[in-house]
Amino acid sequence: MAVQRLPTLFQIAVDLVILTIRDDRLHVLQVVRGKDPFLGGRALPGGFVRLPEGLEATALRELTEETGLDGSTLHLEQLRTYIAADRDPRGPVASVAYLAIAPNLPTPVAGTDAARAHWEPLDDAGRTADPLAFDHDQILVDGLERARAKLEFTPxxxxxxxxxxxxxxxxxxxxxxxxxxxxxxxxxxxxxxxxxxxxxxxxxxxxxxxxxxxxxxxxxxxxxxxxxxxx
Missing domain, CATH: 1.10.10.10 (Winged helix-like DNA-binding domain superfamily/Winged helix DNA-binding domain)
Structure with missing residues (x-):
């Protein structure tokens, strides 16, 4: 007799790779997490979808809540979905990542979920000085490669x-x-x-x-x- 498997229920989150050029270097927006998991760790800005809002609405809301930046002024596009069951210690969380690009953005101001928000320079390989929480290092790598490819084929x-x-x-x-x-x-x-x-x-x-x-x-x-x- 076949074993019946119950479906795994995923929570849906949105994470943001926000790139800008400051002082002639490429920077990514990071937050210092203000709560567990990874309390005090560095991460990309993001958060959970609140129904009935859509994915892009969540991305814009989280950007404002965690950094004080107005996402409506950015080039914003969906990057990909990350769904590994062990990517978040709180349980199954699927993340829909977005890539955002804008010129010389201002210094961000941390909001509700972040203890601090700042621009972090990337090295020549597109890495940050410290590892990021969750699977955000991989999301950053994918976002940077998308940006590099977009420069080849789009304006x-x-x-x-x-x-x-x-x-x-x-x-x-x-x-x-x-x-x-x-x-x-x-x-x-x-x-x-x-x-x-x-x-x-x-x-x-x-x-x-x-x-x-x-x-x-x-x-x-x-x-x-x-x-x-x-x-």
Missing amino acids: VAAAFCGSTFTMTELRRVYEIVWGVPLDPPNFHRKITGTSGFVVETDAHRALGAGRPARLYRRGTAKSLHPPLLRP
Whole structure:
């Protein structure tokens, strides 16, 4: 006689990989947990879904509650779902992870569940100085790889910039996220040769003692043809 197995009930949580560029380095938003499990440990911001709210609504709420940041101003997309039964010591918890990208975000302010929120720089391999709670190290690795791949096939690099930017500023986004130097003339030729990626403006910005650099803004393209592949 076959043994009947009862279904395992998972709680649903949302975790956020929030990337920005500060001081010419790639940073990820971290919180110091204010309660168990992993009290005092570092983690990505996140929390449980409260029905009837949806997943994205949970992501935006948790971002505000734990860090004080307004998620509606970020590039936000769903990353993947993590469902290993042992990923959370409280029991079966499935996490739907989101990737968020924005330019030079302000210093976050910790909220209800976090003792502290801060920007943590990533090393060249995309790691933080200390291990993260739960399986958040893996979520961070996956989020960074998604961001690197998105830079190849979409104009999302402009999400790391302000409303207008120089070609040098855009190139630095690619160099920082990919972790490789790029040839400036070749980069300029590829960007301006990709239909709809950037739009040239009439404004300029002074960069040091040299000639002011022309400013660009993001175009209407949703994908890059041809893609801008990593070296």
